[in-house]
Amino acid sequence: MDGPVNMRVSTASSAAAHTADCAIFAFSEGELRVLLVRRSVEPFAGSWLLPGGAMSQEDTLEETARRVLLELVGVQDISLTQVGTFSDPGRHPVRRVVTTCYYALVRPENHTPTPRGHLSDAAWYRLDDVPPLGFDHDELLRAAHHQLIQHLRERPMVFDLLPERFTLTEAQQLYEGILRERLDRRNFRRKMLSYDFLIETDEKRAGVQGGPLLYRIDSAALRRAEKR
Amino acid sequence: MDGPVNMRVSTASSAAAHTADCAIFAFSEGELRVLLVRRSVEPFAGSWLLPGGAMSQEDTLEETARRVLLELVGVQDISLTQVGTFSDPGRHPVRRVVTTCYYALVRPENHTPTPRGHLSDAAWYRLDDVPPLGFDHDELLRAAHHQLIQHLRERPMVFDLLPERFTLTEAQQLYEGILRERLDRRNFRRKMLSYDFLIETDEKRAGVQGGPLLYRIDSAALRRAEKR
DNA sequence: ACAAAAGTGTTGAAGGTACACCCATGG
DNA sequence: CCATGGGTGTACCTTCAACACTTTTGT
Numbered sequence: 001m002d003g004p005v006n007m008r009v010s011t012a013s014s015a016a017a018h019t020a021d022c023a024i025f026a027f028s029e030g031e032l033r034v035l036l037v038r039r040s041v042e043p044f045a046g047s048w049l050l051p052g053g054a055m056s057q058e059d060t061l062e063e064t065a066r067r068v069l070l071e072l073v074g075v076q077d078i079s080l081t082q083v084g085t086f087s088d089p090g091r092h093p094v095r096r097v098v099t100t101c102y103y104a105l106v107r108p109e110n111h112t113p114t115p116r117g118h119l120s121d122a123a124w125y126r127l128d129d130v131p132p133l134g135f136d137h138d139e140l141l142r143a144a145h146h147q148l149i150q151h152l153r154e155r156p157m158v159f160d161l162l163p164e165r166f167t168l169t170e171a172q173q174l175y176e177g178i179l180r181e182r183l184d185r186r187n188f189r190r191k192m193l194s195y196d197f198l199i200e201t202d203e204k205r206a207g208v209q210g211g212p213l214l215y216r217i218d219s220a221a222l223r224r225a226e227k228r
Numbered sequence: 229m230d231g232p233v234n235m236r237v238s239t240a241s242s243a244a245a246h247t248a249d250c251a252i253f254a255f256s257e258g259e260l261r262v263l264l265v266r267r268s269v270e271p272f273a274g275s276w277l278l279p280g281g282a283m284s285q286e287d288t289l290e291e292t293a294r295r296v297l298l299e300l301v302g303v304q305d306i307s308l309t310q311v312g313t314f315s316d317p318g319r320h321p322v323r324r325v326v327t328t329c330y331y332a333l334v335r336p337e338n339h340t341p342t343p344r345g346h347l348s349d350a351a352w353y354r355l356d357d358v359p360p361l362g363f364d365h366d367e368l369l370r371a372a373h374h375q376l377i378q379h380l381r382e383r384p385m386v387f388d389l390l391p392e393r394f395t396l397t398e399a400q401q402l403y404e405g406i407l408r409e410r411l412d413r414r415n416f417r418r419k420m421l422s423y424d425f426l427i428e429t430d431e432k433r434a435g436v437q438g439g440p441l442l443y444r445i446d447s448a449a450l451r452r453a454e455k456r
Numbered sequence: 457a458c459a460a461a462a463g464t465g466t467t468g469a470a471g472g473t474a475c476a477c478c479c480a481t482g483g
Numbered sequence: 484c485c486a487t488g489g490g491t492g493t494a495c496c497t498t499c500a501a502c503a504c505t506t507t508t509g510t
Contacts (some may be wrong), residue, residue: 015243015244015245015246016243016246016283017243018243018244018246018315018326055244055315055326057317057324058317059317060315060316060317061313061315061326062315082312082313084310084313085289085310085312085313085328087246087283087288087289087290087328088288089285089286089287089288096285098246098283098289100313100315167462168462168463169461169462184500184501184502185462185463186463186464186465186501186502187499187500187501189462189463189464190464190465191499204507204508207508207509208460208461208462208508208509209459209460209461209462209507209508209509209510210460210461210462210463210506210507210508210509211461211462211506211507211508211509212461212462212463212507213462213463395489396489396490397488397489412473412474412475413489413490414474414475414490414491414492415472415473415474417489417490417491418491418492419471419472432480432481435481435482436481436482436487436488436489437480437481437482437483437486437487437488437489438479438480438481438482438487438488438489438490439480439481439482439488439489440480440488440489440490441489441490
């Protein structure tokens with residue numbers, strides 16, 4: 001419980017540090033991808049990780065995560081969803097660090113990740129190609145992906161991952177990339193078209209056979225639908 | 229991200245304390261109830277709260293929550309589910325305290341809550357009767373209850389709240405208490421009876437008109453069903 | 457012209473919801 | 484005997500899953 005009186009709290013010299021780590025998902029070239037950074041200092045120097053940052057005195061965890069996103073991929077106004085908090089004392093080999101994991105969905109346009117600070121690299125990985133990660137970040141990523149799947153099953157909420165205009169096939173590839181299963185085109189399409197926030201444009205995607213129609217999202221209607 | 233090298237972390241003198249707060253639900257006299265404790269010291273002296281405790285160096289948050297449950301209601305081997313982490317810097321008026329909320333489901337038998345330490349009282353409240361709580365615990369309780377509802381809609385998982393033997397009406401009252409809506413008896417009953425982990429006994433509940441049959445749970449089969 | 461991808465409808469199964477009457481027991 | 488709560492079945496609707504052929508466009 002909260003309180004300055006609790007003795008375990010009063011001896012606060014040894015309180016744990018708290019970080020926010022982000023599984024940042026994007027969709028490009030027909031594949032779901034996640035942003036990883038490479039750490040250049042010990043422990044886990046050279047390991048790939050989910051990007052994250054330490055919570056400061058003034059910030060909430062969500063603000064911390066938002067800052068990470070802003071600094072790394074220059075993205076603002078992104079939907080962030082809390083996945084869970086990981087507190088195993090052994091998860092950090094040196095100090096006690098508790099972390100709260102978030103997932104974020106970003107458009108492929110606005111992202112040229114720029115590693116700074118103690119990072120030597122930053123890159124988008126296809127989910128299948130993700131290497132073993134440092135700390136317990138494999139577990140964080142699994143949890144984030146699992147939660148994204150759960151949310152997607154309940155409601156349509158991944159249009160932040162698609163460009164302004166997109167074809168239904170692209171949307172289907174995105175769903176398949178997240179859910180990791182193949183979907184029936186006709187059933188998928190019928191479900192999509194039943195959403196009133198999906199708007200047919202009069203343009204077609206050039207350079208692809210079949211000449212697929214482009215669609216866009218009516219954000220206000222989507223907002224309403226997501227409220228439920 | 230994790231790392232001793234991050235400067236915001238290195239100045240760790242001011243790290244936040246971390247607590248685990250529990251929404252402990254029980255079902256008695258046909259009503260869903262939650263355990264509240266009354267705080268006897270400032271800040272929020274005299275306020276009702278969700279019980280909680282500070283995370284120590286060696287423990288995970290879940291172990292912390294488990295200890296709270298053990299000390300307060302003497303219950304062990306309870307399913308604990310993480311609800312979320314709350315980090316608003318203003319949520320504690322004095323110090324920086326981040327909390328992670330869990331919910332737990334306990335059988336009505338094993339509980340005579342015994343307030344200790346800085347608590348003057350502990351009592352089961354019907355959800356409707358919960359008074360305004362101290363800190364941001366109204367929000368924690370709302371979040372915990374909301375998550376319990378979500379989980380219950382997805383799968384049957386509240387038999388930890390029922391006694392060894394129970395009638396289907398009792399189970400229905402429990403569902404209704406959690407979901408806060410009225411259910412159709414025949415539909416509810418059909419769904420329950422479709423579960424193969426629900427086992428009809430040959431006893432009837434005495435002292436109640438109609439002479440309702442008692443049922444029990446095959447824990448192993450339930451475990452399997454919960455896996456999904 | 458051919459290859460590749462887009463576009464399109466129907467049917468069956470399963471699950472959810474709505475609804476009313478008789479039966480068993482306690483008082 | 485009567486009041487209270489327990490126990491039961493059917494019809495409709497919605498949702499999801501399975502499944503194959505035609506049209507459009509690029510090469």
